[in-house]
Amino acid sequence: MLPxxxxxxxxxxxxxxxxxVLIAVTIAVHSAGIVALVHWLETSWRTRVHARLxxxxxxxxxxxxxxxxxxxxxxxxxxxxxxxxxxxxxxxxALLYSVDSMTTxxxxxxxxxxxxxxxxxxxxxxGLLLFGISTAFLFWVMQRQFSVR
Numbered sequence: 735m736l737p738x739x740x741x742x743x744x745x746x747x748x749x750x751x752x753x754x755v756l757i758a759v760t761i762a763v764h765s766a767g768i769v770a771l772v773h774w775l776e777t778s779w780r781t782r783v784h785a786r787l788x789x790x791x792x793x794x795x796x797x798x799x800x801x802x803x804x805x806x807x808x809x810x811x812x813x814x815x816x817x818x819x820x821x822x823x824x825x826x827x828a829l830l831y832s833v834d835s836m837t838t839x840x841x842x843x844x845x846x847x848x849x850x851x852x853x854x855x856x857x858x859x860x861g862l863l864l865f866g867i868s869t870a871f872l873f874w875v876m877q878r879q880f881s882v883r
Contacts, residue, residue, distance in 0.1 A: 749849065752815060753856030757863075760808040764864050767804040768871050771797060775875065790879045797875050801868045808864060809833050812857050821850035836861035 778793060812835070813828035815821075822828040827844055834842040835857040846854050 749852040750856070752819060753853050753860075756812055756815060756853075757856065757860045760811060760860055760864060761867075763808060763811070764804055764867055767800065768867070771800055771871075775878075779878070793879055794872070794876060797872060801872065805836065805864065805868070808860075809836050812836065812853075812860075816846065816850070816853070819850060821846040821853060832857065836864070838862065 775793070775797070809829060809832040813822075813825065813832040816828040816831065817823070817825055822831060822844065830842050831844045831846070831854070834840055834844070835854045838858045838861055840858070845851070
């Protein structure tokens with residue numbers, strides 16, 4: 735467990751610092767994953783994969799699954815930090831809490847140690863941003879997939 739004040743602004747500052755780093759890292763990971771998907775899509779579009787409806791559906795399913803894998807990896811990152819800083823002690827609970835926060839569901843019944851709670855709120859904001867990016871990207875893929883038809 736990292737040293738941190740339980741009360742006061744120092745505790746929130748540490749929580750915000752970790753949150754800012756995690757938000758930057760998850761956005762970088764998400765961006766890298768989307769760039770990799772774009773490269774794959776550009777290759778498949780050049781080879782006319784979009785020519786048939788079943789292949790178009792397949793492309794959308796694969797892209798959605800890859801985005802889900804990115805989100806899962808990002809939840810693992812947050813969970814690893816929760817355990818590292820001592821906000822939660824169990825890895826499975828940290829992962830459940832992270833998925834719950836990232837998706838803004840918030841019904842796991844788990845709570846971070848008091849001076850780390852700002853991280854849970856920050857992860858929810860990060861999740862909104864990441865899911866928004868994924869939704870926009872998936873919408874772009876569908877537009878591109880069907881605009882050639």
